[in-house]
Amino acid sequence: MPTLTLREQPNVPLEAESLSPDVMAGLGLDAIRALPVYLGKRQRRVDEFFEVAGTTGDALEIRGDARKVKWIGRGMTGGRIRVTGNAGMHLGAGMKGGAIEVSGDVGDWLGAEMSGGRIRVGGNAGGQVGAACRGSLVGMSGGTILIGGTAGLEVGMRMKRGIIVVGGRARDFAGLEMLGGTILLGSGAELRTGAWISRGTIISLQPIPLLPTFSYACTYNPTFLRLYARHLSTLGVSLPHDERDGAYQRYTGDAAVPGRGEILVWKPRDS
Amino acid sequence: MLRITGGTVHDPANGVLGVVQDVCIADGRIVPKVEGGRSIDATGMVVFPGGVDVHTHVAGAAMNFARGITPENYRRAIRFIQTPDRRAGLGGITPTTFATGYMYAGMGWTTVNEAAVPILSARHTHEEMHDIPILDKSSLVLMANNEIVLDLLEAGEVERARQVVAWLIWAAKAYGVKAVNPGGIVAWKSGKNAGALSEPVEGYRKVTPGRIISGLAGIIDDLKLPHPLHLHCNNLGIPGNVGTTLETMKVLEGRRAHLAHLQFHAYGGDGWGTLRSEATALAEAFNARTNLTADAGAILFGDAMTVTADGPWEHVLHQLSGRKWSNVDVENETGCGIVPYTYKERSLVNAVQWAVGLELLLLIDDPWRIFLTTDHPNGGGFWRYPELIRLLRDADYRRECLKRLPPKALERMVLPDLDRQYSVSEIAIITSAGPARALGLSRKGHLGVGADADLALYEEKPAAGRMFEYPRYVIKAGEIVVEEGEIRAVTQGREFIARPAFDEQIEAYLRPLFEKVYTMSFDNYAVELERLAQPDIHPCRP
Numbered sequence: 101m102p103t104l105t106l107r108e109q110p111n112v113p114l115e116a117e118s119l120s121p122d123v124m125a126g127l128g129l130d131a132i133r134a135l136p137v138y139l140g141k142r143q144r145r146v147d148e149f150f151e152v153a154g155t156t157g158d159a160l161e162i163r164g165d166a167r168k169v170k171w172i173g174r175g176m177t178g179g180r181i182r183v184t185g186n187a188g189m190h191l192g193a194g195m196k197g198g199a200i201e202v203s204g205d206v207g208d209w210l211g212a213e214m215s216g217g218r219i220r221v222g223g224n225a226g227g228q229v230g231a232a233c234r235g236s237l238v239g240m241s242g243g244t245i246l247i248g249g250t251a252g253l254e255v256g257m258r259m260k261r262g263i264i265v266v267g268g269r270a271r272d273f274a275g276l277e278m279l280g281g282t283i284l285l286g287s288g289a290e291l292r293t294g295a296w297i298s299r300g301t302i303i304s305l306q307p308i309p310l311l312p313t314f315s316y317a318c319t320y321n322p323t324f325l326r327l328y329a330r331h332l333s334t335l336g337v338s339l340p341h342d343e344r345d346g347a348y349q350r351y352t353g354d355a356a357v358p359g360r361g362e363i364l365v366w367k368p369r370d371s
Numbered sequence: 372m373l374r375i376t377g378g379t380v381h382d383p384a385n386g387v388l389g390v391v392q393d394v395c396i397a398d399g400r401i402v403p404k405v406e407g408g409r410s411i412d413a414t415g416m417v418v419f420p421g422g423v424d425v426h427t428h429v430a431g432a433a434m435n436f437a438r439g440i441t442p443e444n445y446r447r448a449i450r451f452i453q454t455p456d457r458r459a460g461l462g463g464i465t466p467t468t469f470a471t472g473y474m475y476a477g478m479g480w481t482t483v484n485e486a487a488v489p490i491l492s493a494r495h496t497h498e499e500m501h502d503i504p505i506l507d508k509s510s511l512v513l514m515a516n517n518e519i520v521l522d523l524l525e526a527g528e529v530e531r532a533r534q535v536v537a538w539l540i541w542a543a544k545a546y547g548v549k550a551v552n553p554g555g556i557v558a559w560k561s562g563k564n565a566g567a568l569s570e571p572v573e574g575y576r577k578v579t580p581g582r583i584i585s586g587l588a589g590i591i592d593d594l595k596l597p598h599p600l601h602l603h604c605n606n607l608g609i610p611g612n613v614g615t616t617l618e619t620m621k622v623l624e625g626r627r628a629h630l631a632h633l634q635f636h637a638y639g640g641d642g643w644g645t646l647r648s649e650a651t652a653l654a655e656a657f658n659a660r661t662n663l664t665a666d667a668g669a670i671l672f673g674d675a676m677t678v679t680a681d682g683p684w685e686h687v688l689h690q691l692s693g694r695k696w697s698n699v700d701v702e703n704e705t706g707c708g709i710v711p712y713t714y715k716e717r718s719l720v721n722a723v724q725w726a727v728g729l730e731l732l733l734l735i736d737d738p739w740r741i742f743l744t745t746d747h748p749n750g751g752g753f754w755r756y757p758e759l760i761r762l763l764r765d766a767d768y769r770r771e772c773l774k775r776l777p778p779k780a781l782e783r784m785v786l787p788d789l790d791r792q793y794s795v796s797e798i799a800i801i802t803s804a805g806p807a808r809a810l811g812l813s814r815k816g817h818l819g820v821g822a823d824a825d826l827a828l829y830e831e832k833p834a835a836g837r838m839f840e841y842p843r844y845v846i847k848a849g850e851i852v853v854e855e856g857e858i859r860a861v862t863q864g865r866e867f868i869a870r871p872a873f874d875e876q877i878e879a880y881l882r883p884l885f886e887k888v889y890t891m892s893f894d895n896y897a898v899e900l901e902r903l904a905q906p907d908i909h910p911c912r913p
Contacts, residue, residue, distance in 0.1 A: 235443035
């Protein structure tokens with residue numbers, strides 16, 4: 101596995117879409133060292149910023165505080181990337197397959213418009229996780245994003261399919277204009293969750309403020325959540341679904357669209 | 372100096388239909404013979420006059436607005452990376468200025484006519500056209516909703532209207548006049564539209580769309596402009612609009628006119644559910660009226676960008692498609708609407724539209740009067756013209772494509788019954804010789820001695836449709852600009868402008884009107900001739 105260790109922090113963000121198993125597969129270390137990265141409008145080489153070591157293979161490890169390194173794993177279709185440290189904006193944007201794991205924090209646009217694969221972030225994520233890029237009609241259309249910490253604005257904006265799990269609190273506009281798919285908010289979210297949602301499911305395990313355009317439907321334990329819980333447990337995420345523990349309050353909306361999305365808010369039995 | 376030897380020359384304007392002969396070039400023009408210089412062995416290639424696009428939208432405020440509201444299109448567009456002699460740019464459905472030049476030239480087209488310029492944004496348009504390399508350009512100004520002109524028609528002051536029109540053309544440094552939805556955009560400013568040709572336009576008592584059309588067409592003929600009235604008829608895109616188009620043709624009797632993007636004006640039915648092709652009826656009427664030319668405005672399935680001065684139509688399209696929408700008011704002159712749109716094979720309406728464009732090209736007998744366009748970017752990007760050529764050249768391929776359409780759509784078109792296939796020379800007519808003649812560009816669209824040395828060389832291929840996918844060589848003003856699909860030289864094209872005669876005294880009439888109604892001062896309104904890098908003035912002598 102090639103190991104890239106960041107030597108120095110670039111003075112402006114480094115655009116590094118070549119840091120992807122698709123690009124590096126079959127390349128020797130010297131070829132990897134010579135891959136292009138862009139510092140502003142200047143083309144540079146990977147080894148001007150990274151120490152390249154290890155062996156070749158379809159897995160890649162990046163070490164260091166790469167918070168200014170953008171577009172890592174862009175559009176990757178397979179293989180693995182492990183970031184020991186932080187990663188910058190657009191990590192895994194447009195990815196179609198494979199896996200990315202980050203021990204630290206990541207910037208905005210994590211997995212934007214991805215269609216497959218899995219991203220797991222140990223720390224916090226920025227805004228627009230799995231979102232549609234500005235102007236696009238459709239965001240994430242498949243795959244899984246798991247965030248241990250908090251997330252920024254517009255999580256899952258215009259997402260159509262796939263699952264986003266945020267362990268910590270999400271900021272405003274989670275699920276903005278969502279078209280489908282599932283967002284699981286482990287610690288709730290700030291304001292305007294599900295604004296302009298057409299379809300899709302937002303699950304919150306904590307009480308959250310709701311827009312007036314969402315209306316209460318019922319309190320129940322949806323059957324499909326058992327299936328989801330079983331799937332998520334294989335990824336290390338636990339989702340309550342047993343009626344002995346509590347039930348979900350279902351809200352439908354957003355009536356301003358008008359949409360047929362849902363927000364499920366978990367209510368433990370004892371409270 | 373350059374000599375092209377051994378190629379099969381198609382120069383229909385001079386009656387040369389596929390003859391192997393040499394073409395000699397010196398000082399940017401075609402000459403009888405040259406001594407020395409470079410020579411290109413064109414054996415096995417066809418030699419065409421460079422393509423001329425009679426109706427396209429490549430520069431100006433509306434295009435810039437369209438680019439601005441669709442950042443998503445550029446993320447998947449072709450990129451032109453900066454090189455020492457080539458500027459950076461992005462392709463896609465609304466390419467940036469530099470990319471527009473590279474892409475047109477890369478396809479073998481060397482002259483384009485920007486078909487819709489509000490006079491208020493003429494300066495901006497000229498600046499952008501300056502940044503479109505290689506190509507020669509001309510532009511048409513929007514006039515059919517200009518309230519100063521309409522007020523004069525209302526008052527019956529035709530002579531003064533003629534002076535104003537001439538002054539406005541020269542002020543905009545334009546080449547001709549475009550009329551878009553006559554009266555409809557004026558009405559749109561009150562939330563209405565103009566559909567019937569004989570009903571007064573909202574806000575007027577006497578002026579009707581029919582009166583605007585005949586008035587402008589007459590003025591343009593009287594001014595001896597090289598290109599006749601370029602007309603976007605009323606009721607574009609609306610089911611059943613063929614009636615309006617046929618009536619418009621009657622109104623134009625005795626006048627020259629060019630009907631733009633005819634495909635969008637050839638529908639029958641009384642609603643979206645009953646939309647059908649009326650290409651047969653329209654083509655029949657058109658065939659009988661030799662005072663008219665038209666361009667196809669064909670659509671191709673996939674992404675497009677609808678940009679038009681026809682504001683009310685764009686509002687309809689926004690409501691139908693749910694896509695994003697911009698509406699722009701251009702003071703007293705016109706309006707503008709923009710909606711990105713995707714034509715889908717499985718859509719009944721889109722399938723019929725696709726067929727209508729091809730039907731018109733196949734049913735109109737005289738290739739000198741119908742030209743190849745997609746109304747770029749409205750029906751599809753100009754860089755998709757080779758796809759359209761393939762559809763015209765290959766009836767079997769057309770039938771293959773028809774199989775993918777909804778069966779119900781096939782009952783509403785005549786395309787499955789049409790067997791006509793365009794010959795190579797006919798392609799040269801609809802892409803170059805015809806549009807050049809319609810535009811009155813005497814040195815374009817042919818390879819006779821004295822013509823501009825704009826040529827495209829395509830490799831002859833056995834498959835009828837695929838020959839025009841990309842040229843082996845493109846020569847612009849005698850310079851090889853494209854070779855083997857690569858841009859070799861980036862040259863600066865010329866801008867054709869017309870100078871109709873007018874009495875300078877007309878400024879005394881216009882100045883107080885401007886001070887009253889325009890946000891811009893009269894002295895800043897006209898584009899100075901010095902603004903144009905290489906103007907080529909057509910004097911319009913009576």
